[in-house]
Amino acid sequence: MRARRFVLVAGLSAWWVGVGHAVEPAASPLAQVGGHFGLHGPTYSHRLTAGDPLVWAEGEALLHVLRDSGAGWARQDFWWSLVEPQRGTYRWADFDRAVDAYHRHGIQLFAILCYSSAWSGGACPETDTERAAFAAYVRAMVGRYRGKVAAWEIWNEPNIQPFWSPRPDPALYAALLAAAYDAAKSADPDCVIVAGALAGPDAEFLEGMYAHGAAGKFDVLSYHNYGQQLSMATEWPAVERLRAVMARHGDAE
Numbered sequence: 001m002r003a004r005r006f007v008l009v010a011g012l013s014a015w016w017v018g019v020g021h022a023v024e025p026a027a028s029p030l031a032q033v034g035g036h037f038g039l040h041g042p043t044y045s046h047r048l049t050a051g052d053p054l055v056w057a058e059g060e061a062l063l064h065v066l067r068d069s070g071a072g073w074a075r076q077d078f079w080w081s082l083v084e085p086q087r088g089t090y091r092w093a094d095f096d097r098a099v100d101a102y103h104r105h106g107i108q109l110f111a112i113l114c115y116s117s118a119w120s121g122g123a124c125p126e127t128d129t130e131r132a133a134f135a136a137y138v139r140a141m142v143g144r145y146r147g148k149v150a151a152w153e154i155w156n157e158p159n160i161q162p163f164w165s166p167r168p169d170p171a172l173y174a175a176l177l178a179a180a181y182d183a184a185k186s187a188d189p190d191c192v193i194v195a196g197a198l199a200g201p202d203a204e205f206l207e208g209m210y211a212h213g214a215a216g217k218f219d220v221l222s223y224h225n226y227g228q229q230l231s232m233a234t235e236w237p238a239v240e241r242l243r244a245v246m247a248r249h250g251d252a253e
Contacts, residue, residue: 038073038110039066044098045079056097063105074102075110077156080137081118087133090140099148108150112197113138113180115156115163124164126172134176135183143187151192153222154180159198159205170208174217177209181217198223201238203245210249221246 042059052058066074076098084090102109116122117133125134142152157163158173181193195218198205202223223242225235246252 036073037071038075038108039069039071041066041074041076041102041107041109042098043077044094045077045082048082048094049079056101059098059101063101063107066107067105071107073108073110073150075112075153076102077112077114078141079115080113080134081115083141084137085118087117087119088136092144099145103148109148110151110153110194111141111145111149112153112156113141114153122165124172125176126169131176131179135179138180139183139187142184142191146188146191149191151194151220152184153194153197154218156197157199157224159200159202163199168205170205171212174209174212174214178213178217192219194218194220194222196221196223200224200226201235201242203238203241206242206245210245215249215251221251 042055042062044055044059047055047058063074078095082091083095099109113134116124117130117137120130123130125131138152138154142149154177155163155173158176159168159170161168164173177195184191184193195209195214196206200223206221221242
């Protein structure tokens with residue numbers, strides 16, 4: 001039985017909150033992980049890449065702020081190239097430490113699985129070989145942190161450059177999403193998979209995802225609002241257009 005799906009508004013450095021038609025809490029794939037208010041967490045991947053000596057101290061300080069604010073969630077990216085610096089070789093220590101920090105502070109982790117492999121020269125995973133490699137990374141991540149990570153988002157803003165280069169393509173993203181979904185569910189059948197992470201309420205890109213097999217390959221849809229709509233009077237219709245695409249493809253709930 002397919003899980004209910006709903007739209008999230010997900011701010012890359014701000015907040016995320018569930019919207020849409022009301023559902024019974026027990027029916028939601030997120031029901032088991034509590035409230036809906038969160039903020040972006042420490043940027044561990046960015047800081048580790050830069051060799052920042054304050055990465056852990058500043059991360060700890062930010063997690064204190066998140067906890068004191070009442071946020072129950074934080075969004076955090078896990079760069080593939082850092083987790084798997086060589087094909088088949090995983091470097092876990094830093095990310096074990098990051099996941100444990102969230103647990104100590106009682107904050108649910110909304111993790112992003114993203115970006116190119118260490119061996120691709122920066123190319124997005126657009127071939128069968130690279131999609132299979134990405135799926136292996138997803139399976140390893142979900143299996144290792146099963147029960148510790150509340151939800152997994154597949155990529156970030158695939159509908160714009162530079163996050164998907166050389167040119168965003170809903171067919172390529174849908175193929176990656178399908179491979180990642182199957183890999184994640186094989187490692188943890190109860191995990192929550194978030195698709196989209198769209199830059200803006202991009203109904204055209206979402207329609208393209210469905211046209212290329214995205215149906216049944218995610219539990220939650222997300223998008224990022226960066227002020228494309230300046231009031232609820234314009235924002236809400238944009239959300240409804242996303243919902244309408246979902247409804248046409250069997251995801252009305």
